[in-house]
Amino acid sequence: MTIQKLFKRAIFAASVVAAATASAQDIKLGYNGDLSASPSAQSGQAAVLGMEAAIADINAAGGVLGKKLTLVTRDDTSAPPKSIQNMSELIDSEKVSAVFGPTNSGNAMAWKHIANQKKIPVIGNVGSGTDITKPMSPGADNYMFRVSMVDREQVAALMAYVKKNTGQSKVVGLMAETTGYGQGGLKDMEEIAKLQDIKIAGTERFGVGDTDMTSQLSKMKSANVDTIVVWAQGTPIAQLVRSMEKTNYFPLVLTSWAADNITFYDAAGKALAEKPIFMRTVSETRTPAQQKLFDRIGAKLKAPGSFSFALHGYDSVLLYAAAAKQANSFDGSAVRVALEDLKAPVQGVLKTYDKPFSKANHEALTAKDLVWIRWKDGKLMPYADPIVNSLSSADFKQ
Numbered sequence: 547m548t549i550q551k552l553f554k555r556a557i558f559a560a561s562v563v564a565a566a567t568a569s570a571q572d573i574k575l576g577y578n579g580d581l582s583a584s585p586s587a588q589s590g591q592a593a594v595l596g597m598e599a600a601i602a603d604i605n606a607a608g609g610v611l612g613k614k615l616t617l618v619t620r621d622d623t624s625a626p627p628k629s630i631q632n633m634s635e636l637i638d639s640e641k642v643s644a645v646f647g648p649t650n651s652g653n654a655m656a657w658k659h660i661a662n663q664k665k666i667p668v669i670g671n672v673g674s675g676t677d678i679t680k681p682m683s684p685g686a687d688n689y690m691f692r693v694s695m696v697d698r699e700q701v702a703a704l705m706a707y708v709k710k711n712t713g714q715s716k717v718v719g720l721m722a723e724t725t726g727y728g729q730g731g732l733k734d735m736e737e738i739a740k741l742q743d744i745k746i747a748g749t750e751r752f753g754v755g756d757t758d759m760t761s762q763l764s765k766m767k768s769a770n771v772d773t774i775v776v777w778a779q780g781t782p783i784a785q786l787v788r789s790m791e792k793t794n795y796f797p798l799v800l801t802s803w804a805a806d807n808i809t810f811y812d813a814a815g816k817a818l819a820e821k822p823i824f825m826r827t828v829s830e831t832r833t834p835a836q837q838k839l840f841d842r843i844g845a846k847l848k849a850p851g852s853f854s855f856a857l858h859g860y861d862s863v864l865l866y867a868a869a870a871k872q873a874n875s876f877d878g879s880a881v882r883v884a885l886e887d888l889k890a891p892v893q894g895v896l897k898t899y900d901k902p903f904s905k906a907n908h909e910a911l912t913a914k915d916l917v918w919i920r921w922k923d924g925k926l927m928p929y930a931d932p933i934v935n936s937l938s939s940a941d942f943k944q
Contacts, residue, residue: 572616573876575601575863576636578657579647579672583623585780585809586672590649592852593671594619595843596859597646600867610867611874618642622653629653633660643876644669644866646859651675651697652726654690658682661689665878667885669866670694671858674803675730679908689882691903693862693896693910694855695803697777698944700825701734703913704775704800706941707823709742710933711773714798719748719771721762721786723778728754731777731802734944741943747771754782759789766797773798776822780807784814787821796821806919806926808849816924825916827896828854829928835895851926861894865902865910868892913942 577597579590594617601615609615618640622629629648636642637660644667648654651673661668662682670678670692679696681688708715718739722732732749739746747769750762763786766774774797776783783805790796799822804810806826811819830850832840839860840853847853869884870876886908891900902910920929 572614573610573870574640574642575615575617575866576640576642576645577617577619577647578622578629578632578636578645579649579653580624581619581621581649583621583625584650585807586624586649588808588848588852589672589855590647592847592855593647593649593859593862595846596671596839596856596861597863599839599843599856600860600863604863604867610870611876613876615863615867622648622650624650624653626653626656630657630660633657637661637664637666642666643870643878644881646671646862648673650727651678651730654678655726658690662687665689665882667691667866667869667878667881669862671862672855674700675727676734677730687879687882688908689878691865691885691908691910693865693902694858695825695827695916696909696911697731697802698734698738699909699911699913699942700803700916701731701738701775701777702942702944703825703916703937705735705738705742705744706913706937706943707800707933708744708773708775710936710941711798715773717747717769717771717773718744719750719766719769719774719797720746721750721752721759721766721774721776721778723754723782724751725754725779727779728777735775735777738944752778752782752786754779756782757785757788758792759786760793763789763793763795767793767795771797773800776801778802778804780804780810781813783822784810784812784818787814787818790821791818798823800824805921806851806854808851811851811921811924816921819921823918823920823929826854826919826926827911827916828857829917829919830925831928833895839895857894857896861892861896861899861910864892864894865899912939914939 620632722728873880873884
């Protein structure tokens with residue numbers, strides 16, 4: 547073997563070692579959520595696309611504290627046992643510095659104790675269950691943060707709308723699916739209705755797989771209910787409005803953000819899809835920064851309506867990076883403390899985050915950040931009326 551060949555081999559070997567060393571120094575972030583199984587998987591997929599875009603932008607600008615970020619994903623297929631297993635793998639085997647997700651709120655509730663015990667920050671960017679970011683015990687250090695919709699914030703806004711809609715909302719009913727998601731939202735609705743002094747004329751439940759809710763609607767109609775607030779996933783909300791068509795009973799319908807899911811639109815059809823009013827973090831009327839990100843990743847989205855979760859994913863990574871820089875560390879405890887007291891505003895694509903978290907509050911988005919939405923001609927368009935225009939932060943009692 548010639549000296550030249552030996553030299554080339556030595557250079558190649560050195561480059562391999564250098565690459566391996568650099569890779570070992572990368573900071574791993576984990577995503578744990580449904581990426582394939584349930585209708586909500588499209589939301590998880592969108593969040594990952596947003597995270598990947600943010601990581602690429604951060605790395606192109608030099609990384610964080612001189613290190614590159616990488617993303618490790620785990621599909622929990624919407625199953626809590628799998629999600630728990632993923633959490634342990636990401637933390638113990640992959641040695642991630644933070645976890646993002648999950649797609650389904652119930653899965654976060656199944657493993658949030660692991661993140662808190664192991665002092666690994668979690669920034670949720672899809673699941674909206676109210677209790678996800680509550681500490682494990684009063685005053686305990688809390689590693690669960692969120693950049694996404696929150697059920698109770700949505701409910702506070704919907705109930706504020708009902709309270710002010712004195713011309714139409716005279717008799718109010720509540721409906722919810724029987725899953726943990728639906729019943730958690732029902733609890734929020736009942737509590738905030740009481741705070742708003744809204745009398746509830748009737749409460750009905752239905753299974754997530756039910757296709758006929760005419761029995762429940764007949765009871766609402768008999769009680770002269772003119773406004774129904776609904777907490778359910780996209781497909782059952784569609785079955786509800788289809789049942790309204792069967793009975794020719796169309797009260798005002800206010801729903802959870804899940805009505806933005808394409809599964810709702812497809813199951814309801816164009817005309818019925820335009821019945822409910824709901825909230826989300828962005829409409830299809832986008833800012834220039836949002837449009838730029840959409841142009842970049844939109845072709846990869848399973849449904850354009852899931853873009854809001856790409857925004858959540860993008861901004862959640864920006865907030866983590868800002869906290870690590872402020873802490874001058876990737877240590878979980880140090881990052882948690884920095885997240886709770888970010889000194890400088892963080893310019894995201896959804897909004898500018900000026901002290902989004904505190905020791906007591908781990909929610910980056912509140913009711914005032916949400917946009918009123920209604921389907922119109924197959925698009926998620928902003929909705930406004932005199933009541934929406936009159937609402938202020940003081941109205942969102944919770």
